Amino acid sequence: xxxxxxxxxxxxxxxxxxxxxxCSYTVSGLRGLFWYRQDPGKGPEFLFTLYSAGEEKExxxxxxxxxKKESFLHIxxxxxxxxxxxxxxxxxxxxxxYIFGTGTRLKVLx
Amino acid sequence: xxxxxQSPRHKITETGRQVTLACHQTWNHNNMFWYRQDLGHGLRxIHYSYGVQDTNKGEVSDGYSVSRSNTEDLPLTLESxxxxxxxxxxxxxxxxxxxxxxxxxxxxLTVV
Numbered sequence: 001x002x003x004x005x006x007x008x009x010x011x012x013x014x015x016x017x018x019x020x021x022x023c024s025y026t027v028s029g030l031r032g033l034f035w036y037r038q039d040p041g042k043g044p045e046f047l048f049t050l051y052s053a054g055e056e057k058e059x060x061x062x063x064x065x066x067x068k069k070e071s072f073l074h075i076x077x078x079x080x081x082x083x084x085x086x087x088x089x090x091x092x093x094x095x096x097x098y099i100f101g102t103g104t105r106l107k108v109l110x
Numbered sequence: 111x112x113x114x115x116q117s118p119r120h121k122i123t124e125t126g127r128q129v130t131l132a133c134h135q136t137w138n139h140n141n142m143f144w145y146r147q148d149l150g151h152g153l154r155x156i157h158y159s160y161g162v163q164d165t166n167k168g169e170v171s172d173g174y175s176v177s178r179s180n181t182e183d184l185p186l187t188l189e190s191x192x193x194x195x196x197x198x199x200x201x202x203x204x205x206x207x208x209x210x211x212x213x214x215x216x217x218x219l220t221v222v
Contacts, residue, residue: 034210043200043213044153087153096141096160096204097168098211102152 002027002092006101013108016077021104023088024070031094033071035064036087038103044087078108112137116201116214123221129188131217133201141204142184143211144168144176146197153200159184191221 007022032051036044048057050066057064063074085105089098114135123129144156155168157176165176175187198218202211
């Protein structure tokens with residue numbers, strides 16, 4: 001069974017304290033891996049798509065990387081406004097149906 | 111600007127009633143999806159559509175139905191609401207290609 005697991009469930013960082021969020025997957029085939037940010041009371045907001053091992057994408061303080069078994073979302077020198085839940089999803093069949101992880105709740109303290 | 115809107119934002123209904131949640135997008139996306147989000151389960155796919163007159167069942171489709179009569183709308187109907195359907199419902203759309211979803215703001219449904 002295809003599965004996506006995110007860790008940790010929750011993470012508290014001090015402002016400026018860099019860290020990484022993990023998304024591990026066991027799937028029959030990977031068509032694409034997606035990262036989203038979700039603020040309380042809102043829908044998820046698309047961040048990145050990764051397709052193959054070794055690929056990296058960056059946006060401001062965020063960098064996403066991909067290996068054959070997992071993806072990391074690196075947050076460099078985070079700010080309080082980076083506080084959100086970060087979701088990982090995979091498309092295993094190229095049909096645009098995603099399997100989502102349960103997310104990592106990030107809290108950045110000033 | 112293009113957008114995807116869901117209505118209502120909040121809804122309280124009684125067990126056994128039929129409920130319809132609206133989703134309208136002006137992106138002209140062919141692909142549309144309904145997910146529910148629950149603590150501990152993440153987002154789970156209910157129904158999806160690749161275009162007009164096309165509808166498909168997702169992982170948790172029992173008790174739900176959708177119809178697609180035009181490109182812009184994919185309403186989600188709960189045939190006979192149950193307490194287990196209390197959840198936050200998200201509609202999403204995407205173009206062809208791997209551009210990710212654009213999500214609506216969600217509908218919080220409570221079945222009492």
